Amino acid sequence: MDMNEIKEIFFQECEEQLAELESGLLRLNDGDRDPETVNAVFRAVHSIKGGAGAFGLDDLVSFAHVFETTLDCVRSNKLEPTQEVLKVMLKSADVLADLTNVARDGGSVDQARSAQLIRELEALAKGEAPPAASASEPVAPKAAVAKPAAVAKAAPVEPVVNEHGFAPVAFSFDDFGGDEDDAVGDLPAYDIVFKPKSELYTKGNEATLLLRDLSRLGEMSIHCNMDSLPPLDQMDPETAYFSWKVSIKTDKGEDAIRSVFEFAEWDCELDVTAVETGEASDAATDDLPMQPVPFDLSALDGDLDVPLGVVEEEEQIAAAQEAAAETASNVVQMAGNASRAAASEKSVAAAAAQNNAQQASSAAAPTIRVDLDRVDRLINLVGELVINQAMLSQSVIENDSNGVSSINMGLEELQQLTREIQDSVMAIRAQPVKPVFQRMARTVREIADITGKSVRLVTEGENTEVDKTVIDKLAEPLTHMIRNAVDHGLEMPEKRLAAGKSAEGTVKLTAKHRSGRIVIELSDDGAGINREKVRQKAIDNDLIAADANLSDEEIDNLIFHAGFSTADKVSDLSGRGVGMDVVKRSIQALGGRINISSKPGHGSVFTMSLPLTLAVLDGMVVTVAGQTLVVPLTAIVETLQPDAAAIHSFGATQRLISIRNSFCPLVDVGRILNFRATQANPVEGVALLVESEGGGQRALMVDAIQGQRQVVIKSLEANYTHVPGIAAATILGDGRVALILDVDAVVSASRGQSLQLESSLAAVG
Amino acid sequence: MKKKVLTVDDSRTIRNMLLVTLNNAGFETIQAEDGIEGLEILEDANPDVIVTDINMPRLDGFGFIEGVRKNEKFRAIPILVLTTESDAEKKNRARQAGATGWIVKPFDPTKLIDAIERVTA
Amino acid sequence: MAAKKAARKSLNLAPVLDLNEANALHGQLMGLRGNALVIDASAVERVGALCVQVLMAGAKSWEEDKQSFTFAKVSDAFTKTTQLIGVNIDHLMAKEI
Numbered sequence: 001m002d003m004n005e006i007k008e009i010f011f012q013e014c015e016e017q018l019a020e021l022e023s024g025l026l027r028l029n030d031g032d033r034d035p036e037t038v039n040a041v042f043r044a045v046h047s048i049k050g051g052a053g054a055f056g057l058d059d060l061v062s063f064a065h066v067f068e069t070t071l072d073c074v075r076s077n078k079l080e081p082t083q084e085v086l087k088v089m090l091k092s093a094d095v096l097a098d099l100t101n102v103a104r105d106g107g108s109v110d111q112a113r114s115a116q117l118i119r120e121l122e123a124l125a126k127g128e129a130p131p132a133a134s135a136s137e138p139v140a141p142k143a144a145v146a147k148p149a150a151v152a153k154a155a156p157v158e159p160v161v162n163e164h165g166f167a168p169v170a171f172s173f174d175d176f177g178g179d180e181d182d183a184v185g186d187l188p189a190y191d192i193v194f195k196p197k198s199e200l201y202t203k204g205n206e207a208t209l210l211l212r213d214l215s216r217l218g219e220m221s222i223h224c225n226m227d228s229l230p231p232l233d234q235m236d237p238e239t240a241y242f243s244w245k246v247s248i249k250t251d252k253g254e255d256a257i258r259s260v261f262e263f264a265e266w267d268c269e270l271d272v273t274a275v276e277t278g279e280a281s282d283a284a285t286d287d288l289p290m291q292p293v294p295f296d297l298s299a300l301d302g303d304l305d306v307p308l309g310v311v312e313e314e315e316q317i318a319a320a321q322e323a324a325a326e327t328a329s330n331v332v333q334m335a336g337n338a339s340r341a342a343a344s345e346k347s348v349a350a351a352a353a354q355n356n357a358q359q360a361s362s363a364a365a366p367t368i369r370v371d372l373d374r375v376d377r378l379i380n381l382v383g384e385l386v387i388n389q390a391m392l393s394q395s396v397i398e399n400d401s402n403g404v405s406s407i408n409m410g411l412e413e414l415q416q417l418t419r420e421i422q423d424s425v426m427a428i429r430a431q432p433v434k435p436v437f438q439r440m441a442r443t444v445r446e447i448a449d450i451t452g453k454s455v456r457l458v459t460e461g462e463n464t465e466v467d468k469t470v471i472d473k474l475a476e477p478l479t480h481m482i483r484n485a486v487d488h489g490l491e492m493p494e495k496r497l498a499a500g501k502s503a504e505g506t507v508k509l510t511a512k513h514r515s516g517r518i519v520i521e522l523s524d525d526g527a528g529i530n531r532e533k534v535r536q537k538a539i540d541n542d543l544i545a546a547d548a549n550l551s552d553e554e555i556d557n558l559i560f561h562a563g564f565s566t567a568d569k570v571s572d573l574s575g576r577g578v579g580m581d582v583v584k585r586s587i588q589a590l591g592g593r594i595n596i597s598s599k600p601g602h603g604s605v606f607t608m609s610l611p612l613t614l615a616v617l618d619g620m621v622v623t624v625a626g627q628t629l630v631v632p633l634t635a636i637v638e639t640l641q642p643d644a645a646a647i648h649s650f651g652a653t654q655r656l657i658s659i660r661n662s663f664c665p666l667v668d669v670g671r672i673l674n675f676r677a678t679q680a681n682p683v684e685g686v687a688l689l690v691e692s693e694g695g696g697q698r699a700l701m702v703d704a705i706q707g708q709r710q711v712v713i714k715s716l717e718a719n720y721t722h723v724p725g726i727a728a729a730t731i732l733g734d735g736r737v738a739l740i741l742d743v744d745a746v747v748s749a750s751r752g753q754s755l756q757l758e759s760s761l762a763a764v765g
Numbered sequence: 766m767k768k769k770v771l772t773v774d775d776s777r778t779i780r781n782m783l784l785v786t787l788n789n790a791g792f793e794t795i796q797a798e799d800g801i802e803g804l805e806i807l808e809d810a811n812p813d814v815i816v817t818d819i820n821m822p823r824l825d826g827f828g829f830i831e832g833v834r835k836n837e838k839f840r841a842i843p844i845l846v847l848t849t850e851s852d853a854e855k856k857n858r859a860r861q862a863g864a865t866g867w868i869v870k871p872f873d874p875t876k877l878i879d880a881i882e883r884v885t886a
Numbered sequence: 887m888a889a890k891k892a893a894r895k896s897l898n899l900a901p902v903l904d905l906n907e908a909n910a911l912h913g914q915l916m917g918l919r920g921n922a923l924v925i926d927a928s929a930v931e932r933v934g935a936l937c938v939q940v941l942m943a944g945a946k947s948w949e950e951d952k953q954s955f956t957f958a959k960v961s962d963a964f965t966k967t968t969q970l971i972g973v974n975i976d977h978l979m980a981k982e983i
Contacts, residue, residue: 050872202905203864204843213883232912242971262866266857841904
């Protein structure tokens, strides 16, 4: 592992800490006053600061520091976490996230925003009300100025070359035991009185080690004062009785002497006095018998091969010190080189140590981190296994009509096992939707800020798990929907109050599993869909006839039509040319469906139903013009055998089918996909009733149904090229490639009769 | 025989840095993620020196140090505290809990090894 | 040395003489009072000031008892530590060995 890998870990950890931070702040916002919640929030920022410091990410450190200081005020009950305070903190959490991203990926942050927040945080820490936001205020010079990652990476951690402990020893062995020596005679001399207290020992410090470090500073004589030592039967073995008087000649200065005792400062009496050169030893030896101290102290280091800091290894020390002058990461590297150069048994032992450490940590944490690529590979391989198993089964059945029971039974078991392996493997990649939901909290805050609305986001079922591939693609449509909900759905506070609602609007985001799919619901308690307005707009845009008779549900679903926007003016937020139609398309591209139900005056509910994974699909295998196609089962409402009497011609080429007293357009799949030139006879085929865009239904005409099965999705784009009307491909049990129908593309193409004319389909993928 | 260091820190980043630094410097490293785990593995780890963070979930550094000092077998062990706070208050609290010394973050390999050398034989 | 009639006992010191060992060592010495004592410090790898205190207090008490208190064998680490902290044990070294 090198520094870059650790840095990668740091950024991963940052993400977790940021999530922890946000959820903690939100809990506080909900009135949670558990001290542990405040602690967890503090720790998250503290931890980010600690790691950032180690990598010299100064912007991140300085912002985290200010944030941490304010949080510490909350932790120590100096600052009440009111809604106002938490508002600032939640925004700060967002900036911290931005700074982290910038540190990792480069780019820049909104400097005015982070400077403003630093001022607000500092004001809070000082017990003042946060200063009002003002973009025109000058940006604080140091605060959170974004730097490209490369620069941040190069910023060295200030190396601290410690002058004590294992500094090179500046004297030779010849000095040992000598009388006053010329070589050191001119060095400044010090008299030191050192009286340990008992606490020094109980806290794990050791007088012998302190004296060892002291002796490394220069030539030293010592006298141990045992006067207070009682006889054996009167002594307490853990009481400090010995004290020492030391004379030392060193050019390291008094500070170096004092810093030897840095850790023991409170637990001893220490007196250091500089002595005029020449008088030193006289003064010291006048009244006390001083013992010269030998410099060869290696024995004090036990039988350990201490890599640094032992007198015999002076060269190594020099190298280490040089290294210390480099950046922190270089130091590690240098030390690494040193140990590599050492005996190879060391590395074996190091590996053992690492094993040990891994064992130790695995005992506590029942999780492991795995590179996503590895999981993806495994999932692909299992996909192949499923296909292979199906092929094997099929060929056995074909070649052995008698059905040798043992083989069939074995195959059945194999099928069972394969399924289980597949489910288990998919579970590895399953993740809770929590991170996406948390991102939405930020979106809500930002939009509430811009629109001047007061919004509260409630989330439920954040631990509902779904395949990572789905999660990754969920954020974008969800963000857009949340924007819509706040921007269009919720009313302004005054209007809400007038309507007898609380000034604060609520947006609720829930996730749950329902029959093998994940259902995500987004509801708001706003005004609901203004059906008159939607209807009028649809008429204006020629989406519906002026006299069209539409149900409430149909009107509501009109908002999913391309280019539809009900906002009176195009707002800064949701009106970026992206409408709900795009949301719907991206949900559909995930194999999902979206619906809206609205209650005027009480708000709207968007319901999305998505597959748990994008790797496999339950499909209906059908035949169209001699080709085998797979229709996603989720799209199919029902299948029916059309009756000649139910088919009605409509215009030149259109046909309708009557189902239970309502008419439904009939879509000839073979014709749409250009599998054949002429229209098929509906009576000879089967109709699949599917739900289409806008909530209406279509009947897809196919020649025959082969059966239902789970198929492994193979991207057509990755292996071939995009084909309009086709979502993906799969390999069937007999080894044939079957195309998976893109139902919505086919349905929308049915209006233009042929897919080649529909260029916009490319977006559906 | 290598010196054994038990590190206690909830940050994966810092744990890895400690591991790399200590292994490179020839120490054997055993790691725990918080004070509770630190106390749990103390016996098996049988370290020569402990390096611990202060801010940790479940059991913080202060509590952990007190726990070690109450342990008959390990109460004499040197304990170094990793702290970003250089202010006297935090150091003082750590000292009162029984810390031997401290290492002021940002994490610096030289400072770490130096401090360990100072408190171990 | 002129030990009295009492038996001559020996004591082997532990390799690590730290804070914890101070109490144990103190207890061992208390139990050996009144006997001539030969201490084997050859296994000592590490010795802290507290254990040196106990040993020196022992030497003092043995002297009061007019019993001999000698170090038969000492390890390098033991010698060097006592030298470092200015504790002279030369007069306690067993002469006959």
